Amino acid sequence: MIPILLIAEEYPEDIADGLNEIAQHYIHQNFKTSNTIIDDNIQYEFKWGIKFIQDNNLEGGKLMVTSNLTNFREVPPDVNLEIAVRYYKKIEAFRALGKIFESIYVISNDEEIYKSGEIESYLNFEEMAQFNHLGAMVDCSRSCVANIDTVFYLLRTCALLGINCFQLYTEDTYKMENEPFFGYMRGGYTEDELVSIDDYAYNLGIEVFPCIQTLGHLGQILQWPYYANVRDTSEVLLVEYEETYQLIEKMIRTITKPFRSKLIHIGMDEAHGLGEGRYRQIFGNKESCQVFLEHLQRVNQICKNLGLTPLIWSDMLFCLAGKNNSLTVYYDNVNPLSSEQALQIPPEVNLIYWDYYHVSTDFYSCKIKHHRELGCEPWFAGGIWTWNRFWAALPFTFDSGNAALQALKTEGVKNTFVTIWGDDGNEFDLYSLLPGLILYGEHGYTPNYEVSLDAIKTMFGAICGGNLDAWMEAxxxxxxxxxxxxxxxxxxxxxxxxxxxxxxxxxxxxxxxxxxxxxxxxxxxxxxxxxxxxxxxxxxxxxxxxxxxxxxxxxxxxxxxxxxxxxxxxxxxxxxxxxxxxxxxxxxxxxxxxxxxxxxxxxxxxxxxxxxxxxxxxxxxxxxxxxxxxxxxxxxxxxxxxxxxxxxxxxxxxxxxxxxxxxxxxxxxxxxxxxxxxxx
The missing domain is CATH 1.20.120.670 (N-acetyl-b-d-glucoasminidase)
Known part of the structure; x- marks a missing residue:
């Protein structure tokens, strides 16, 4: 048991609900707010107070933590140790709390520090956010749809790491009115469930925005006769067909309604066979890249009409232009798109460069430049290697993640998130992914190019209560x-x-x-x-x-x-x-x-x-x-x-x-x- 109880004594009303949730669920049970203090018969050796102060004078993304004492064993009479947290945005308050948890964890578990009482370097520090959007995306389409308690757990963890945006990848796992075969027997989220997720995240300073598909990866609905009319191939929607766009608009309206955010991830990756099935029979032969670009323009217009800003995976732009569905074209060292094709990409659309496979920083830098050649400022999506396995491949996650995030900092990319895929049955153990989240959280608040295993280990123990050595052993x-x-x-x-x-x-x-x-x-x-x-x-x-x-x-x-x-x-x-x-x-x-x-x-x-x-x-x-x-x-x-x-x-x-x-x-x-x- 950690012998130090932290009590949030003063805090703005807009973070109260979030702090109460952290206090009720924090795994080490040594954090309380004025609303959650109960007599649990636990005897703590020390009780320290925390005061949260929202400061508009701070530079955006900055947080500051200070303490009134430098040694908790040398306390003047009638003085209590007090920790002050100054922050600009809500998420930074929760990130600061997570780092305080880490400091208390280190102090309590290091006999020398605990005996000496010296805490100046642990409770006096500043951090600056390195990214505008630092997010996580959870796959809820490969059989497994996380329940609400699991989503809340992940949101609390993200908040303590300073991860400020969150997506649930839902191909067909959200309910649509009068569409009984959309997500048929798949456990899709109801509107009320999505509203509760958005509210919960909002209280923690996290922006949730939807992540769906509007072209490929829709085999789950296209397998049913009900959607035969909008099917091009077994996985891809029939583009240039009016009923397809009626369905897409209904999907977009439905999935965005529960959320405050005006961002929407509309997918469009790996749409292999686009224009080669029923499309060719109905509309004839047409160059696939052009088919894709015209579809993108049409869906972007739906988003514009609804006041939404779309994001898409960028791979098909490269693969279709290179006339090859293989990812080798996406990750090639040349850019296959012509300037004429690039001009057809709507300026409102954010391109997401996704890459989970490389361990060379130079490689990531090269592909970032390829995206900028298209006239866009890319987002980047990395991966915690959870798919097609029982336990996350953490060593490779760390190697590829460190290389990618170093490139993002070098190249000045300001928006990134990490994916948690569940391909081939979503068999992986949920808790195995957590150290990967910590890697991204730590990178998000340090200018350093690499986050060490020791840093992940300490934060994992403090925030999640796990031993990283054992997780690596697994x-x-x-x-x-x-x-x-x-x-x-x-x-x-x-x-x-x-x-x-x-x-x-x-x-x-x-x-x-x-x-x-x-x-x-x-x-x-x-x-x-x-x-x-x-x-x-x-x-x-x-x-x-x-x-x-x-x-x-x-x-x-x-x-x-x-x-x-x-x-x-x-x-x-x-x-x-x-x-x-x-x-x-x-x-x-x-x-x-x-x-x-x-x-x-x-x-x-x-x-x-x-x-x-x-x-x-x-x-x-x-x-x-x-x-x-x-x-x-x-x-x-x-x-x-x-x-x-x-x-x-x-x-x-x-x-x-x-x-x-x-x-x-x-x-x-x-x-x-x-x-x-x-x-x-």
């Missing part, structure tokens, strides 16, 4: 290649995902990791995470959420070699060994896989709406049934019901030469060698 679910081993990889693999979902009877991908002892790797990882869960629970209360990666690691330790062991015993006709594996290893694997499914399901239902959970549950169901089949087949063979097991006579082969386990595979590729499944 990243070994996917980082299974020793740092000095070949092959070298240039993207974060998702080994834990494809090993878990890989068919246990075929184990057709197992040669990819045969050169490493992953059974030992995952067993050690599981033990380390279990230990971290119960180690110093007062300092790291968030560590209880390591239960999922710890159990996943244990299941993987049982699964990685189960086929190999069974096959060896089978081929050696060692029925004693086969019986032993059946009784112990296989039984244990079946039991713990079912336990993992229930934990994953319970986590989902506590953090998100139930709609979409079936995507993950069907995967567990398939795995559990195949494990049961393996169990029954081995039993049948031991009982002489079967004379052979043909799958064990068909050895797995290396599929991806020179890649080892450094693969990034989706569920449909990992589950079976047959092309029988679609992606989630």
């Amino acid at each position: 990243c070994k679910l996917d980082s299974v290649i020793p740092s000095n081993a070949e092959p070298k990889i240039y993207f974060p693999p998702n080994a834990s995902k494809w090993i878990l979902w890989m068919d246990p009877i075929y184990a057709f991908l197992s040669p990819q990791y045969g050169m490493f002892d992953l059974e030992k790797h995952y067993l050690e990882l599981s033990n380390n995470l279990k230990q971290a869960m119960t180690e110093n629970e007062n300092k790291y209360p968030l560590n209880k959420y390591l239960e999922f990666p710890a159990l996943l690691a244990y299941v993987l330790s049982l699964k990685v070699n189960i086929r190999k062991k069974l096959e060896e015993a089978y081929k050696n006709n060692d029925r004693v060994k086969l019986q032993e594996l059946y009784d112990n290893d296989l039984t244990n694997l079946c039991k713990n896989t079912e336990k993992l499914w229930k934990l994953h399901r319970d986590n989902w239902l506590s953090r998100a709406k139930p709609f979409g959970c079936e995507t993950v549950e069907l995967r567990y169901g398939g795995l559990i049934i195949r494990l049961n089949s393996l169990y029954d087949r081995i039993k049948g063979y031991l009982d002489n019901k079967y004379t052979n097991i043909p799958e064990f006579e068909t050895p797995p082969m290396m599929i991806y030469e020179n890649a080892g386990p450094g693969l990034l595979l989706d569920y449909s590729r990992a589950a079976t060698p047959s092309r029988a499944l679609g992606a989630g």
Whole structure:
């Protein structure tokens, strides 16, 4: 327990509700406001006051924290330690509070500082915001729609980090009047829910603006006959068709109504096949880039009529002009757009350069210049690597994020946000993303080009209550290649995902990791995470959420070699060994896989709406049934019901030469060698 209680004693009315929410939910429970003080029987050694002062004379983006004492152990009679926070905008008040939490956390957990009482450098500091917009975007379209409590939790966390804008990525997961198949059985947000999110964020100084799609990525609605008339391809709307624009205007009116902000992210990325489906049959052949630009102009006009400022992902401008859907064109070192095409981009439209893949600052600087050549001042979107995996790939998130944010500061880009995608089932653990948010929050208030792991570690402990070392340890679910081993990889693999979902009877991908002892790797990882869960629970209360990666690691330790062991015993006709594996290893694997499914399901239902959970549950169901089949087949063979097991006579082969386990595979590729499944 932190032995210092912070009490917000004076504060403007417009931050009162936000402070009360922080006080009620702060994980270390040592912050109160005058409205939330209750007798909780907790004995604090010290009680310090905080006074918040909104100061219009401060330069925009600046915050100042001062204390009336430099040593809390040398306090004159009748004097209390008081901390003053001066700020210009609401968000800076909450950022200052987050940094005070960090200081108290350091003071309380450093024995030398705590004994000395010297606090001058910890409670006297200034910060300046480096960006006009510093935001986060959460994917609520890939099966998982975060529930209101989860959104509120993320908003409180963002506020304490100084993150001042927030988006929920909703392709079809918002309710539209008289559109029953828009977001059909997808758990979309109601207008009342979105209003409550906007109000909650407003009280914390955060601007929420909608993030939707108005061209591609609309396969969820276009799969239904109800929307056949506005379908070009399975994913892309039919442009130049009046009913399409009627639908788009209805979408824009609906999604902007609950929010105060006049910004709207209208998407338009990855609209592959634009103009090549029904469009071509109806309107004939037309150059795709021109089709895109005319559609952009039309949707921009809808936004202008409604007093809105649109943002779009910028990739299609580059890919269509380069006549190649591959991202290599987007990230090429040349700009394929002609000056004539660039002039057709409406000046009101903000282009978002998105890039999650590079670790070179020079690369980001080059692409920023390409965007400026189009006559626009770009926004930038980075990524916390949460998609297509169970646990965020934090090392690569930090490497790519530091490189990108250094480039933004060097090039003077003033608007940025970090994306939290959930591609292929949204299977990732929510709490794994938090250190990535802290990276962006810390970058947002320092001119330094890099934020160190130590800085993230301290803030993570103070704001979230987690041990960054344990979170980084959990990243070994996917980082299974020793740092000095070949092959070298240039993207974060998702080994834990494809090993878990890989068919246990075929184990057709197992040669990819045969050169490493992953059974030992995952067993050690599981033990380390279990230990971290119960180690110093007062300092790291968030560590209880390591239960999922710890159990996943244990299941993987049982699964990685189960086929190999069974096959060896089978081929050696060692029925004693086969019986032993059946009784112990296989039984244990079946039991713990079912336990993992229930934990994953319970986590989902506590953090998100139930709609979409079936995507993950069907995967567990398939795995559990195949494990049961393996169990029954081995039993049948031991009982002489079967004379052979043909799958064990068909050895797995290396599929991806020179890649080892450094693969990034989706569920449909990992589950079976047959092309029988679609992606989630």
